[in-house]
Amino acid sequence: MFPFSPRSVELQKRVSDFMDAHVIPNEPVYFGQQDELADRWDSPPVMEELKARAKAAGLWNLFLPESHLGAGLSNLDYAPLCELMGRSYIGPEVFNCAAPDTGNMEIIERYGSEAHKERWLKPLLDGVIRSAFSMTEPDVASSDATNISLSAVRDGDDYVLNGRKWWTSGAGDNRTTLLIVMAKTNPDAPRHAQHSMILVPKDTPGITLVRSLKVFGYEHTPYGHFEIVYDNVRVPASNVLLGDGRGFEIAQGRLGPGRIHHCMRMIGVAERGLDAMIARARQRVAFGKTLAEQGMVQEAIALSRIEIEQARLLTLHAAHLMDTVGNKAAASAIAQIKVVAPNMAFRVLDRAIQVHGGAGVSQDTGLAGAWTFARAVRLTDGPDEVHLRAVARMELKRDLPAKPW
Template sequence: MLKEISENAKKLKAELLEFMDEYVYPNEPVFEEQLNSQESRWMIPPIIEELKAKAKAKGLWNLFLPDTEYGKGLSNYEYAHLCEIMGRSLIAPELFNCNAPDTGNMEVLLKYGTKEQKKQWLEPLLEGEIRSVFSMTEPAVASSDATNIQGSIVRDGDEYVINARKWWSTSAIDPRCKVAIVMGKTDPNAAPHKQQSMILVPFDSPGVEIKRALTVFGYDHAPNGHAEIHYNNVRVPVSNLLLGEGRGFEIAQGRLGPGRIHHCMRAIGAAERALELLVKRASSREAFQSRLIDKETVRADIAKSRIEIEQARLLTLHAANKIDQEGAKAARKEIAMIKIAVPQMSLHVIDRAIQVFGGAGVSDDFPLAAHWANARTLRIVDGPDAVHLRDIAKLEIREQM
């Protein structure tokens, strides 16, 4: 039996559902229309800031933060229920200031930032005034093993000099992007997991060069986007270092645990919406003298989808609850399990919906294709399936032996 969420969480959930129905779904086509009618796709459609203001005014803001000073005091388990709802729309998370990579970066600054770093970067991020980047992955190495990262962070007097080639830096092309958290090596001779550090790089620093925008199955994800960035002899003050030299992996682990819950719950929300669209479409279309909804194959797809969604949701909520009760380190196996199971489930369900929609399913007339492309990336981001399978097996063997 699922654990009850608090009255506060129930209230926020009800308000969030109402906001999605009243403002988000109706404005998805408005967003697309504004985005495509602007001089550049990298300008912010006005509807985004309008809806952010409405969400903020209603108190649906920074829901992901358990800190009562900045967030709503929700546990990971409670926020997971809200995160699923946001995942039903690709534009929704930003409207509530709950979008990646800003959520993870805000958590890093909240946990590990100095008073000055929080004042300069955390506060405007909390207000939704700026965007941020997390620069970790590199094109020249297999970044699934983060010890491979070659970007360098070298101290020179009162400054650090950063040289790195990074890619898949989400939000880098967003005109509101003002800061990056960059991971690189401060000591190549230290133990493998003590070589890396993280540092704050103002995005207007000399030497920060956006080389190109990257697409995902042809989607540019404008106006936020993903980019390849070169950091060429970028100099920042020593005070921009996060936590200390050699503590990059420590920060990464603190950042990734809750973030994987968020990714998975959003993927479950996308699957739920796909199943709803499948049922609605199948109810309204006929082929070979009967409605699609009456075909045995379609009904089997509906049944399989419901089973898989429920399994994925229960597993993810279990992982979220374990983080709350015992910490992210103790929930490492459960987090790895959902990171494999949920994106695959979401892909299966969305694919079934696409099949029922036919040609319309792979078009931009419906959100299915975009959700499928987004779900497919989740099998890579925050660690590919192979890495998580290795970790699950290692932890299972250790427990049994």
């Protein structure tokens, strides 16, 4: 087993207690307030109350490894905290540890100028604004990121952006003021030196939020996932991060932590799904016995526990490698968990839905929403097939004897 630091163990207890005392009980309040908002892209008031409580308790920006900004935890030490937050749909934001802000904050901290940090990172760290990452495009296969075609043409001291994006998560939120846009700035350069990441204020003229995209019917307000048109959007050249043509370099630095955070959250939501399955099985009677006494339900519970533990160990292994040998050397392990964790959560939640019967697919539990979220995560940071391809290629490069058997 992977040992956690005393600091991580302490925070695990505090985060768990905070989730039980404040976050989980306020889920109905959050969704009730959301239904009553005049503007669905506003945040329910209870969220700001919970964020203030978490900040006052010192449970804030826990994802950041920099001790002067966050908790100073390693990937391994942060993993169980992220899992605990992931038990609730609203949990990560309460602690200012929600995607895409986590990845965007890390980008600005690592690659932004002092001016970028003052304008964007500081309010993001304070939780007073939100951000979005604008990369995927409707007209190309974005699973191959070199296909990204939104153009950014240099014009004096500015870049002018033209093109269309979609699935820009968080763009609808009225608190979102920053878009990090992946754009093609050097079309004649080598394949992985053609793109740049540019900081674009959301209120820049020429930006049109075309429509909100739903995930299996869920709109995920107040964040949303938007199709966006960039029509002659002019931003200063100084808004380019790290340098012209270095977008892929930044992406590789961002995707390791971002992917593993998703996997940690998936384990949390699967644990809650298993808890719900067990509680339901104990309560319901069919054919003269509780569901918990039925062999098929027992099998569903047992398989779920086994699969959660397997996914957790693989995730902790990847986190350990990231801490000890770096993201590049941990690439295979990261790709493996990106496939394993959401598929595991999907299966566990599916079993929980089955045990709940009609209630499982209704709005009376959180299972249906969690199930669709787990399915979507299999696409969020690239489809399963891309990660499987990466693992296979690394395996095929291994040195083996001519006759291994």
